[in-house]
Amino acid sequence: MSPGAGEAYLVFRAGGERFGLAVDRVQGVARARQIVPLPGAPPEYAGVTFVRGEPLGVLDAVRALGCRPEAAVRIGGAGGGFLVILEGERHALLVDRIESVEEIPAEALTPASAESGTVRGIVSSGESALRIVSVDEVLGGGKR
Amino acid sequence: MKRAGQKDEALHRKDFLAETDGLLEESRDALADLAKAGGEPPPGAVNALFRAIHSLKGLSAMMGFSGLAGFTHELEGLLDALRMGRIDLSGDVLEVVAEALEAVAVTAGRIQAGEQDPELPHGTAARIRRTVAAGRSRDVADDGSGPRLPPDVDRMLTDYERHRLRESARRGRRLAFFTLELPVDSFESGLRKAMDEVARSGELIGTFPGGGGRDPTRIVFRLLGGLPPETPLDVVASLAGASSSELLECGGTALQGEPAAPLPTQVPLSVRATGGTVRVPLEKLEQLVNLTGELAFSRSALKRSLGKVLSSATDRTARFEAQKAFADLDRTVTALGRAALATRFVPVEQLTARLSRVVASMAPSLGKELTFDVYGGETEVDKVLAEELADPLLHIVRNALDHGIEPPGEREARGKPRAGRLTLMVETRGRMVVFTLADDGRGMEGEKLIRRAREKGLLSPFEPDPPDPLELVFLSGFSTAERVSEVSGRGVGLDVVRANLAKLKGNVRVTSTPGRGTTFEVQVPMTLVLVESLLVRTEGFYLALPTSGVRRAFRADPARVERRGETAVIVDEGEPLPLFSLATHLGLGSVGAAMDDTVVVVEQGSLRAGFTVSSIEGMEDVIVKPLADVIPRSREVTGAAELPGGSVALTVDPGLLLESALPRGPSNGGKR
Numbered sequence: 001m002s003p004g005a006g007e008a009y010l011v012f013r014a015g016g017e018r019f020g021l022a023v024d025r026v027q028g029v030a031r032a033r034q035i036v037p038l039p040g041a042p043p044e045y046a047g048v049t050f051v052r053g054e055p056l057g058v059l060d061a062v063r064a065l066g067c068r069p070e071a072a073v074r075i076g077g078a079g080g081g082f083l084v085i086l087e088g089e090r091h092a093l094l095v096d097r098i099e100s101v102e103e104i105p106a107e108a109l110t111p112a113s114a115e116s117g118t119v120r121g122i123v124s125s126g127e128s129a130l131r132i133v134s135v136d137e138v139l140g141g142g143k144r
Numbered sequence: 145m146k147r148a149g150q151k152d153e154a155l156h157r158k159d160f161l162a163e164t165d166g167l168l169e170e171s172r173d174a175l176a177d178l179a180k181a182g183g184e185p186p187p188g189a190v191n192a193l194f195r196a197i198h199s200l201k202g203l204s205a206m207m208g209f210s211g212l213a214g215f216t217h218e219l220e221g222l223l224d225a226l227r228m229g230r231i232d233l234s235g236d237v238l239e240v241v242a243e244a245l246e247a248v249a250v251t252a253g254r255i256q257a258g259e260q261d262p263e264l265p266h267g268t269a270a271r272i273r274r275t276v277a278a279g280r281s282r283d284v285a286d287d288g289s290g291p292r293l294p295p296d297v298d299r300m301l302t303d304y305e306r307h308r309l310r311e312s313a314r315r316g317r318r319l320a321f322f323t324l325e326l327p328v329d330s331f332e333s334g335l336r337k338a339m340d341e342v343a344r345s346g347e348l349i350g351t352f353p354g355g356g357g358r359d360p361t362r363i364v365f366r367l368l369g370g371l372p373p374e375t376p377l378d379v380v381a382s383l384a385g386a387s388s389s390e391l392l393e394c395g396g397t398a399l400q401g402e403p404a405a406p407l408p409t410q411v412p413l414s415v416r417a418t419g420g421t422v423r424v425p426l427e428k429l430e431q432l433v434n435l436t437g438e439l440a441f442s443r444s445a446l447k448r449s450l451g452k453v454l455s456s457a458t459d460r461t462a463r464f465e466a467q468k469a470f471a472d473l474d475r476t477v478t479a480l481g482r483a484a485l486a487t488r489f490v491p492v493e494q495l496t497a498r499l500s501r502v503v504a505s506m507a508p509s510l511g512k513e514l515t516f517d518v519y520g521g522e523t524e525v526d527k528v529l530a531e532e533l534a535d536p537l538l539h540i541v542r543n544a545l546d547h548g549i550e551p552p553g554e555r556e557a558r559g560k561p562r563a564g565r566l567t568l569m570v571e572t573r574g575r576m577v578v579f580t581l582a583d584d585g586r587g588m589e590g591e592k593l594i595r596r597a598r599e600k601g602l603l604s605p606f607e608p609d610p611p612d613p614l615e616l617v618f619l620s621g622f623s624t625a626e627r628v629s630e631v632s633g634r635g636v637g638l639d640v641v642r643a644n645l646a647k648l649k650g651n652v653r654v655t656s657t658p659g660r661g662t663t664f665e666v667q668v669p670m671t672l673v674l675v676e677s678l679l680v681r682t683e684g685f686y687l688a689l690p691t692s693g694v695r696r697a698f699r700a701d702p703a704r705v706e707r708r709g710e711t712a713v714i715v716d717e718g719e720p721l722p723l724f725s726l727a728t729h730l731g732l733g734s735v736g737a738a739m740d741d742t743v744v745v746v747e748q749g750s751l752r753a754g755f756t757v758s759s760i761e762g763m764e765d766v767i768v769k770p771l772a773d774v775i776p777r778s779r780e781v782t783g784a785a786e787l788p789g790g791s792v793a794l795t796v797d798p799g800l801l802l803e804s805a806l807p808r809g810p811s812n813g814g815k816r
Contacts, residue, residue, distance in 0.1 A: 033441075036685060036792045039730040040778030048771065048784050050792060053434025055784040057775035090772035139774075 006103035009132060012084060012095040014061035018130045019095075020102070020123070025135040027087040029098050032080065046094050051085060058083065061095045064138050065118050065131070086135055093138065104132075157255065159497065160207050164200060164252045171196045171245055178238060185226060185233040187308060187347055193241070194223040200248065206501075208261065212251050215264040218272045219244045228307050231279025240271050291319050291392045297352050297366065305350040305368075312370030317346060320377055322367045322386035328640065331363050338367055338384035345380045346371035426527060429487050436477070436484045437767065437786050443477050444790040446470070485674060485767075488528070492570050492577070493521035495530050499541050503566065506545055513552050513563040514545070520570035525577050526671035532648055533579075533668065536641045540581055540652075540664045541566070543638070548585035548662050558659070560584070577670050582663040588614060588656040597622060614654045618642045675768045677785075679793060680744060680757040683727040686793035687757075688766055688785055693798025695747040697760055702741060714754060716745065724805050726755040730778055730796070748799040753806055768795050780804055
């Protein structure tokens with residue numbers, strides 16, 4: 001990528017923190033409806049839900065992104081929150097709020113350390129830090 | 145039930161017209177692509193047009209419409225000249241093809257109106273002939289300068305493939321072989337993906353089987369592609385899933401760009417439908433079913449909020465009107481849901497007609513005489529299922545033709561009529577559709593089958609004779625190795641047929657009487673989409689158990705439940721029945737919680753166990769959507785379904801539930 005050229009990120013909030021996901025990995029967003037827990041699924045899974053007639057595995061962003069591991073997974077009922085539907089992955093991420101789509105120049109991104117798990121880099125300008133997360137890492141963690 | 149041989153002609157005509165409509169639509173689409181393309185005809189579009197007209201010719205001849213068959217034969221000749229490069233794509237050619245398609249559409253309309261064998265316009269036929277004749281002088285000769293191919297592939301090339309190969313070389317494209325090694329029981333999807341990928345990158349010139357094959361579980365194909373010079377070969381190979389790729393040496397000279405012939409900007413295209421049917425891609429139907437599901441969800445939400453609003457409404461008239469409007473909406477949404485599902489169902493006749501065509505074309509080449517009767521072709525099954533059943537049924541039919549029915553001389557010597565008889569009976573039993581295919585051929589002898597299985601090492605010398613020797617024919621390696629004839633095809637055995645039917649939640653059984661014939665019975669559920677299920681609630685969750693795996697349900701008196709070691713047991717129907725809490729077993733409830741008293745008896749084959757649930761909500765036909773493999777969960781949970789009220793139920797596979805609950809071995813508490 002040339003200097004100054006930016007990549008677009010969908011910015012959302014989960015567990016009080018701000019995260020960004022590359023928009024080309026996002027198929028769409030939807031209001032969360034009934035999410036049914038899946039027996040035998042890892043703890044970061046909120047369960048399964050239907051979006052436009054197709055069942056999707058739902059990862060709770062709070063747990064999957066490791067921001068507040070002690071936070072309770074929200075399950076059952078119509079619940080609150082939004083789903084970030086991941087492109088071609090049959091999965092969605094359950095988040096608290098969708099904020100915006102932002103273009104972020106490559107040089108604004110501080111690469112995260114290898115131990116940061118799902119977080120690829122951090123953008124520190126503005127009101128609070130924006131953590132850029134990797135879809136593959138998030139899904140890899142969920143499937144493990 | 146109708147007999148195919150005496151079936152009323154109107155039904156045949158209806159099918160013919162529906163098929164003609166579809167082929168005309170494909171032809172018009174291809175013609176529109178040609179018109180957009182400019183001077184060099186895109187091979188995909190020319191071929192699609194050629195194939196559609198070729199099919200139409202065959203169909204017309206089969207139905208006895210000789211006028212239409214003759215006309216489409218002329219048109220096919222023109223398209224062949226075009227695809228073989230004997231004539232150029234010009235405005236004139238496009239116009240004459242459009243005119244011919246219009247003439248076919250008009251003729252189909254006349255057939256629909258009841259005409260027996262309408263004649264087609266002589267003027268158009270003459271114009272087709274003139275166009276072909278004008279191009280003759282430009283016949284393309286093979287000057288031997290084309291690319292060099294391995295001799296085994298060279299022998300397999302059709303004239304058309306040879307022409308495309310030369311064209312590709314002439315245009316300076318890179319010619320490459322991509323080798324695929326695919327699992328024999330599921331090669332179709334891998335092959336399709338690879339063919340699409342090569343076609344997307346340039347042009348797929350040909351697909352050739354064989355060339356290797358030491359591993360009997362894998363089948364080898366080589367795809368020949370013509371790719372633009374800058375195409376990275378390794379990337380195409382990787383996307384196509386090829387195990388290797390190889391660039392061919394090219395003897396031809398590259399083309400430096402020829403001027404394109406001027407084309408008219410618009411080609412007259414008819415959009416008239418003839419048969420009262422419309423071909424709709426399956427995805428659109430699925431979208432329709434999904435949207436009706438969404439609508440049902442919105443209806444439930446509306447019902448809840450309407451209830452709240454109306455409870456405080458003071459205007460009685462307005463309240464009544466709102467309730468009535470909602471009741472109307474409720475009825476319509478329910479009816480729409482049913483109608484949307486019904487669009488997926490097709491008469492099984494569409495499938496059996498294909499089988500009949502195969503039998504008709506294959507029997508003479510094998511030197512066999514036979515009649516093929518179909519009963520129950522009007523039975524309807526899910527379109528997806530009909531497609532999936534085509535290969536297994538075709539395999540069984542080919543098997544009967546090749547190995548079952550004897551040659552006429554041998555039949556006469558045995559005191560049988562010269563012509564063999566093959567009968568296909570289609571009927572529904574409950575929610576299953578059953579195909580019974582019987583031949584009156586030589587039958588199978590149990591002893592011979594056992595001997596053959598021992599010779600092939602499929603039964604060890606120490607193993608006793610199996611109680612049902614006919615089951616041996618479904619063993620991998622039993623039916624494939626002895627003789628791979630042209631008819632039995634690619635050497636795929638009945639084991640693959642059974643495995644593929646199992647994927648459709650179906651099965652195949654065989655019975656046979658030596659000297660009298662063999663009968664195969666194939667059973668599959670009518671649809672994979674709609675599953676009659678027992679809906680239960682436990683720990684606040686809805687679970688759906690397909691009723692095919694549920695024997696009964698009852699309320700248990702806790703005093704009758706005994707403990708035998710770790711397992712709770714209740715005596716049911718005179719036998720001890722192991723008892724489990726469904727919620728605890730699936731990890732939905734807390735371990736050690738008191739068991740509910742409603743017992744659902746789950747049964748699959750010889751396995752049986754009781755699972756306690758909080759309540760039984762009733763029986764529903766639910767649309768089951770399989771969960772993707774990438775979603776981790778207990779393996780008993782195979783899918784999910786949206787219920788009419790907007791809730792989501794997880795579907796539980798009874799067989800897998802029993803497997804995980806009951807310990808293996810003869811000592812388990814389950815009835816075996």
